[in-house]
Amino acid sequence: MSLLELRNIYKIYGELHALDNVSLKVEKGEWVSIMGPSGSGKSTMMNIIGCMDKPTKGEVLLDGVDISKESAKNLTNVRRDKIGLIFQQFHLVNYLTALENVMLAQYYHSMPDEKEALEALDRVGLADRAKHLPSQLSGGEQQRVCVARALINYPEIILADEPTGNLDEANEAIVVDLFHKLHNEGTTLIVVTHDPEVAEVAQRTLVLRSGKLAKEVINENFTGQIKFDHE
Amino acid sequence: MFLRMIKGTLFRQWKKMIMIAFTIALGASLATAMLSVMLDVEDKVNQELKTYGANITVVPKESSVLNNLYEIEDGGSGGAYLREDELGKIKTIFWAFNIVDYAPFLNAKATLDDGSEITVVGTWFNHHIELPTGEQLDAGVVSMRSWWETESGEWLDEQGNADENSAMIGTALAYKLNLSAGDTLHVKGTKSDVTLKITGVYDAGGDEDDEIYVQLATAQKLDGLEGCIDSIEVSALTTPDNELAERAAKDPSSLTVSQYETWYCTAYVSSICYQIQEVITDSVASPVRQVADSEGAILEKTKLLMVLITILSLIGASLGICNLVTASVMERSGEIGLMKAIGAQNGAVSGLVLTEIFITAIVGGILGFFAGWGFAQIIGHSVFNSSINISPIVIPMVSVLVVIVTLIGSIPAIRMLLRLSPAEVLHGGR
Numbered sequence: 001m002s003l004l005e006l007r008n009i010y011k012i013y014g015e016l017h018a019l020d021n022v023s024l025k026v027e028k029g030e031w032v033s034i035m036g037p038s039g040s041g042k043s044t045m046m047n048i049i050g051c052m053d054k055p056t057k058g059e060v061l062l063d064g065v066d067i068s069k070e071s072a073k074n075l076t077n078v079r080r081d082k083i084g085l086i087f088q089q090f091h092l093v094n095y096l097t098a099l100e101n102v103m104l105a106q107y108y109h110s111m112p113d114e115k116e117a118l119e120a121l122d123r124v125g126l127a128d129r130a131k132h133l134p135s136q137l138s139g140g141e142q143q144r145v146c147v148a149r150a151l152i153n154y155p156e157i158i159l160a161d162e163p164t165g166n167l168d169e170a171n172e173a174i175v176v177d178l179f180h181k182l183h184n185e186g187t188t189l190i191v192v193t194h195d196p197e198v199a200e201v202a203q204r205t206l207v208l209r210s211g212k213l214a215k216e217v218i219n220e221n222f223t224g225q226i227k228f229d230h231e
Numbered sequence: 232m233f234l235r236m237i238k239g240t241l242f243r244q245w246k247k248m249i250m251i252a253f254t255i256a257l258g259a260s261l262a263t264a265m266l267s268v269m270l271d272v273e274d275k276v277n278q279e280l281k282t283y284g285a286n287i288t289v290v291p292k293e294s295s296v297l298n299n300l301y302e303i304e305d306g307g308s309g310g311a312y313l314r315e316d317e318l319g320k321i322k323t324i325f326w327a328f329n330i331v332d333y334a335p336f337l338n339a340k341a342t343l344d345d346g347s348e349i350t351v352v353g354t355w356f357n358h359h360i361e362l363p364t365g366e367q368l369d370a371g372v373v374s375m376r377s378w379w380e381t382e383s384g385e386w387l388d389e390q391g392n393a394d395e396n397s398a399m400i401g402t403a404l405a406y407k408l409n410l411s412a413g414d415t416l417h418v419k420g421t422k423s424d425v426t427l428k429i430t431g432v433y434d435a436g437g438d439e440d441d442e443i444y445v446q447l448a449t450a451q452k453l454d455g456l457e458g459c460i461d462s463i464e465v466s467a468l469t470t471p472d473n474e475l476a477e478r479a480a481k482d483p484s485s486l487t488v489s490q491y492e493t494w495y496c497t498a499y500v501s502s503i504c505y506q507i508q509e510v511i512t513d514s515v516a517s518p519v520r521q522v523a524d525s526e527g528a529i530l531e532k533t534k535l536l537m538v539l540i541t542i543l544s545l546i547g548a549s550l551g552i553c554n555l556v557t558a559s560v561m562e563r564s565g566e567i568g569l570m571k572a573i574g575a576q577n578g579a580v581s582g583l584v585l586t587e588i589f590i591t592a593i594v595g596g597i598l599g600f601f602a603g604w605g606f607a608q609i610i611g612h613s614v615f616n617s618s619i620n621i622s623p624i625v626i627p628m629v630s631v632l633v634v635i636v637t638l639i640g641s642i643p644a645i646r647m648l649l650r651l652s653p654a655e656v657l658h659g660g661r
Contacts, residue, residue, distance in 0.1 A: 053654045080574025091657060093239070093569065107232040108573055
């Protein structure tokens, strides 16, 4: 049984078919990239996978359970328990420190645990920046705090929307390295990106065009090794 | 964590929170001022109106029947009298505390040396009485005829150097007899005569200007009516009449037991009259309808005005809060969307926002209460020349109003917050 399966998903806004009969499967521990030009339906797909939106038609199976008809309240619970979200704009709460931003996810999940949150920051190399506010961190550091926040509740899927879109090359490499580490630890990763360099480091790349799944590319050279040149 | 977030928001958005607190303070201050004045205005207006005279007259039952029969106003006692020794009982009725002042009257017919007839009115000026309850009271026309002006001399002071022959004379009569303060006047009653010493000349602006006012005992002695009085004027603090009071005034026996108790235990002018009749033998107490009616009308209109100002100020505060809180939620839509995205349910996010607003509302409400207390004093001193007593009930009333106004003002923002989709605010809907 696949960890995630989309079956004949449609998302229709009036005349526009943002997603048009899309089906896919993601296995546990897999690293999948979703690519496509602007308006191809990437974000819509991410919203549906991330339980932030519901399809007009079709089924979304997470761990074999169809969540496409769940109420908003139940979808929030699914999101909280099974999905770790990373955004292009970071979306850190700017009056909370890096540590508190990580603890925020714990707070809405179960109970804040400062030690555990600090360990998560340590995993992304930011233990020494725990007491800093987002405004005192670089873009790359902010995105790493987001990764720590996404990881803190041990989700089944890490869903990243353009995670390197706002980063320079050096920080992009650091974040992709982190993804490699997470993948090596068995985390399932779904990364929505328009950057071919970020997409091609995944095991599999799905290409969306006009709401349809246009292409699926298996990365034959995927080694699970860190490929980016930090220089 | 919750407290850290609250603290963070309050400090981060301090300008907006100050605006919200200020808006609430404004509404709360007006509500406090208006409610305080409204609750105190009854006594204030009553006391103000009491300076214009009595609102209840008590006459012997027999003369009341005759007066009603022949539609005579101020027709005298007709040979029936009230008992002077019962006067103290007026301050023992259920609403004794509301009896502000009262004075007995006895009209004695007297003749001057030239044979002309004059009216000598015996009354209390500032009579000191010891009540059956042990209390002491100064009552009389000095305070009940506060609009009388002394043209010359001074008010007769029963507790000062006045003796039983002291008298005050109306301006018209003084002019006719060419008398002024310090002069004497010999008058002859039906039973005795007396040489009155004029202590003051008053200008009442009415028929009283042709009369002489003496102490009650002096008038009684002139006509040999010791212990008798014609009438009593009572100044009482009353509650404006309503339908129950009007029905009771016509016939108290038409009321049910509970209605009777309500009426009896409310300071309606009719219930006070009824209670006076209970303690003064063979008497009829009736309201001076014009005064009682004006008191009711003025009080009702003043209260209505206060209520309208309070409602309008609270509506204004609600609208202000509505705009500010909605703007705050819009500004924080990314943060709220994120909270929802990482697992916060609507209740948790609404609770967070409402807690922030209520903390601000408490600060605004407290500031507003004290500002309102100040406003109330300004109103009290400029309108009634006295302080406004802040009733303890104002605190819970204002607290409830602040909660209601804050809740109503927050409804649009909370609705927006509930509808807010994390997908839309975090990376667009499509």
